[in-house]
Amino acid sequence: MLIKSIKNCEYFQVADETVLCELLHPKNENLKMGCSVAHALIEPGRASLPHKLKSSVEIYYIIEGEGRMHIDNESREVKPGDAIYIPPESSQWIENTGDEYLKFLCVVTPPWQEEDEELCD
Template sequence: MLIRDIRDGPHARVGDRSVLCELLHPAHEEGCANRYSLSHAVVPAGEKTLPHLLKTASETYYVLAGEGRMHIGEENAPLREGQAVYIPPGAVQWIENTGEGDLLFLAIVDPMWSESDEEIC
């Protein structure tokens, strides 16, 4: 049985400047046959991620807490707890925290995230 807990995993600043805890990644977990990777992300109050894109993978954010504004290409919209947003491959994207507390969300990348697929703009 494979169980991961965000309280046990290290959170670290990543290329887009979010604070990330990788929960499940098939390339790093023996016996995990998922196509996707799953991470817990934090954008602290007053911060935003850098514009970036995934060349071939799609991404879905599911907001656990907080509120923000999602930017995908030329579009942007408010995003809050309980909402999910789909980010297509090749789309320049970034998210800003517009609330008073941390913006917490799950990031699901399909197929699994790889460093070579991500480009910081």
């Protein structure tokens, strides 16, 4: 049985300036799984940079805080309990519009790879 806690997870900043920890990733856990799961944080008043994943589907699941999700030419408010589908090759970014940290899970299939992420102009 494998159980990982965000309390023991190392956070780092990725290219889009989101701070995250990889909770479950097949390369780290030597598991056969078709996705990766990360816990992401964005400070109040901050936003991720516009970016896209070239070959992966991404799902954000909002845990805490308030934000505004931007995918291509659409944007909508998001709150705890919302799941957001982000197709491959979509320009995306999320901003924290609240007074607390915006906390969410990122589920990526196939699993996230740094070289698959590209900043948008």
